[in-house]
Amino acid sequence: MKYDAVIIGGGLSGLVAGITLQKAGKSTAIISTGQNALYFFSGTFESLQEDRRIQELFTEAGVRVHYTPGVRLTPMGSFRESALSLEDIDLFPSAKIGRKALIVNFLGYHDFFSSFLAEGLEKQGLQCRVRFLNLPELERLEQSPSEMRSVQIARVVDPIWEKVVQEVRLLLKDEDTVVLPQVFGLQDGAVPDRIRQGIPARVVFAGTLPPSVPGVRTQMLLKKRYQLLGGVYLMGDEVVRAHVHEGVVHSVATRNLDNHYVEASAFILSTGSYFSKGLVANPFQVYEPVFGLDVDYRENRNEWYNPAFAEDQPYMHFGVKTDGQLRALKDGQPLENLYVAGSVLGDTHPELGTAAGLAVRSALAVADRIMEL
Ligand SMILES: Cc1cc2nc3c(=O)[nH]c(=O)nc-3n(C[C@H](O)[C@H](O)[C@H](O)COP(=O)(O)OP(=O)(O)OC[C@H]3O[C@@H](n4cnc5c(N)ncnc54)[C@H](O)[C@@H]3O)c2cc1C
Known part of the structure; x- marks a missing residue:
C-alpha cells in the first residue's frame, strides 16, 4: 500500500x-521504535501558551489542557514559569501558594521527593x-522497589481514589494545601479533579521520577485519537534505511518488515533528539542515522558542551538542517518530499519555539505543507 504520508517516530510531533x-x-502510517519523551513529561508544554488550534487538537483527543500566566511547582520544590499544561498541573499567579502544606506520599515509594518539596x-x-x-x-508492590513505580501505583490507586481521599482527609489538620504525587488518572484523566473536589484544601499534584503518569496518559490518548481517525501505528518497529532517488524519497524499509518497503508521497522525520536516537553523536560527528541528512553542529568537538554542567549546552541546539518549508537538506539540497518535525530539528528554527512547543508547532507546519500538495 502507498500512503499519502509516512511518519517516522511516534512521539508528540509524529x-x-x-x-x-x-x-x-x-492516509498515513506512523512507524515508531519505542518510548518517547512523553514518558518523561512534566505535564507542561514548554514554550506554548494559549492557541486555539492546538487546544482544539488536544481537546478532541481527550487531553485536557489549561493555561494561566504564572508559575508551576516542579518535582524539586522550586517554581517555574507556566506554559500550556495538562489539567493535573496547577498553575499559580505566584510562588506563594498557601500558608501550610501537607505533603502526602505512599509508604515505600521513593520516586517522589517529599523532602525536597518541603524544603x-x-x-x-x-x-x-x-x-x-x-x-x-x-502491599504487593511494596515488596519490590522495581514494582513500586508511578504507573504501577496509578493502576492500583485510580480505582480506589475515594479511599485515598478519605485517608488524606484523616491526615489533614489545619493545612490549606495538600501536595500529592502525580500518580493519578492513568486511564481516566478526571481522577485528579475528583480528588481535588474531595479534599477541603488546595490539592497540588507534583511530578515523580519517570515514567510520568500524565505523559503516558497523553501518549495513549493521542495514539488512540490517531487510530480512531484511521491512522496506522506500527509500534516497536524501526526505519533502518530509505530508498531515495534524484532528491525524492520513494519508500522506507523497517527492521520488522524485512525487505518490504513502505511507500508514500511524503515522509515526515520526527525521530526526536539524542534521547530517542533521532540524532546520534560519536567522538567525531553528530549525524542523522536514517537518511544521513545535513546536521547543523560544530566541527570542533570541544565546542559541543559547556563544562559548567548546569549551563546551557551547545549540543542541545544541534539539529537537522532544513529549507524554509522544513524539507530536510542532504548535501546542501532539499529532499523534495521529506519534512522534519520535533526535537530532531534542535534549535535550527527558533521561531517555532523549544521543547514541546517546537514539537507541536513544527508538526502542524509540516502537516499543513503536506495538505497543500
Ligand atoms: C527526557 C525528556 C523530558 C522532556 N520533558 C519535557 C517536558 O516536560 N515539557 C516539554 O515541553 N518538553 C519536554 N521535553 C522536550 C521534548 O523533546 C518535547 O517535548 C517532545 O516531546 C519531543 O517530541 P518528538 O516527537 O520530537 O520526539 P520524541 O518524543 O523523542 O519521539 C521520537 C520517537 O521517534 C522514535 N524513533 C527514533 N528513531 C526512529 C526510527 N529510525 N524509526 C522509527 N522510530 C524512531 C523514537 O523511538 C521515539 O518514539 C523533554 C525531552 C526529554 C528528552
Whole structure:
C-alpha cells in the first residue's frame, strides 16, 4: 500500500502531524521504535501558551489542557514559569501558594521527593508536614522497589481514589494545601479533579521520577485519537534505511518488515533528539542515522558542551538542517518530499519555539505543507 504520508517516530510531533493529516482525509502510517519523551513529561508544554488550534487538537483527543500566566511547582520544590499544561498541573499567579502544606506520599515509594518539596515550599514561607499513606492495596508492590513505580501505583490507586481521599482527609489538620504525587488518572484523566473536589484544601499534584503518569496518559490518548481517525501505528518497529532517488524519497524499509518497503508521497522525520536516537553523536560527528541528512553542529568537538554542567549546552541546539518549508537538506539540497518535525530539528528554527512547543508547532507546519500538495 502507498500512503499519502509516512511518519517516522511516534512521539508528540509524529502524533500531532498524524492526527492533523488524518483529520484532513490523508492516509498515513506512523512507524515508531519505542518510548518517547512523553514518558518523561512534566505535564507542561514548554514554550506554548494559549492557541486555539492546538487546544482544539488536544481537546478532541481527550487531553485536557489549561493555561494561566504564572508559575508551576516542579518535582524539586522550586517554581517555574507556566506554559500550556495538562489539567493535573496547577498553575499559580505566584510562588506563594498557601500558608501550610501537607505533603502526602505512599509508604515505600521513593520516586517522589517529599523532602525536597518541603524544603522548596518552606523557602516560600509555607509550613510543611510530610506524611505517608500505608494502603494495604499497595502491599504487593511494596515488596519490590522495581514494582513500586508511578504507573504501577496509578493502576492500583485510580480505582480506589475515594479511599485515598478519605485517608488524606484523616491526615489533614489545619493545612490549606495538600501536595500529592502525580500518580493519578492513568486511564481516566478526571481522577485528579475528583480528588481535588474531595479534599477541603488546595490539592497540588507534583511530578515523580519517570515514567510520568500524565505523559503516558497523553501518549495513549493521542495514539488512540490517531487510530480512531484511521491512522496506522506500527509500534516497536524501526526505519533502518530509505530508498531515495534524484532528491525524492520513494519508500522506507523497517527492521520488522524485512525487505518490504513502505511507500508514500511524503515522509515526515520526527525521530526526536539524542534521547530517542533521532540524532546520534560519536567522538567525531553528530549525524542523522536514517537518511544521513545535513546536521547543523560544530566541527570542533570541544565546542559541543559547556563544562559548567548546569549551563546551557551547545549540543542541545544541534539539529537537522532544513529549507524554509522544513524539507530536510542532504548535501546542501532539499529532499523534495521529506519534512522534519520535533526535537530532531534542535534549535535550527527558533521561531517555532523549544521543547514541546517546537514539537507541536513544527508538526502542524509540516502537516499543513503536506495538505497543500
Ligand atoms: C527526557 C525528556 C523530558 C522532556 N520533558 C519535557 C517536558 O516536560 N515539557 C516539554 O515541553 N518538553 C519536554 N521535553 C522536550 C521534548 O523533546 C518535547 O517535548 C517532545 O516531546 C519531543 O517530541 P518528538 O516527537 O520530537 O520526539 P520524541 O518524543 O523523542 O519521539 C521520537 C520517537 O521517534 C522514535 N524513533 C527514533 N528513531 C526512529 C526510527 N529510525 N524509526 C522509527 N522510530 C524512531 C523514537 O523511538 C521515539 O518514539 C523533554 C525531552 C526529554 C528528552
